[in-house]
Amino acid sequence: MATKINEEERVASVVRQQVKGMIDGDLNILYKVIAPEATFVHITGTTQSKNEWLKQIKMGRMHYFGSKEKLMQVVVNEDTAQVISRNELDARIYGFRNTWPLQSRTELKKNNNQWQITKSQASMY
Incomplete structure (x- = not known):
């Protein structure tokens, strides 16, 4: 018997795929789950486009x-969703490795029945 996945679970899955893609260095999954126009606001306040951020990952700077x-x-509202997540993220960013307690506010939209991340803003908690 198949289990039906609700929209909240589908949205959470996309955010978890992003995190897994970051850890695995899997740019293919990151390109899939992140919308082309997406922006990322880091804890420093720096804003990057999807392509800028993925370039930093590819180069090993992140x-x-x-x-x-x-x-x-x-929270899902028809074809948009917002996720508040907290993760203890072990990362080396521009040469500095640390485990950061990060809170992310992630916005997603659904196109052709597929959820994609359109914005993510990180802060420490």
């Missing part, structure tokens, strides 16, 4: 080692 999910709150 390298992710692991993540422990602490919170995942999902």
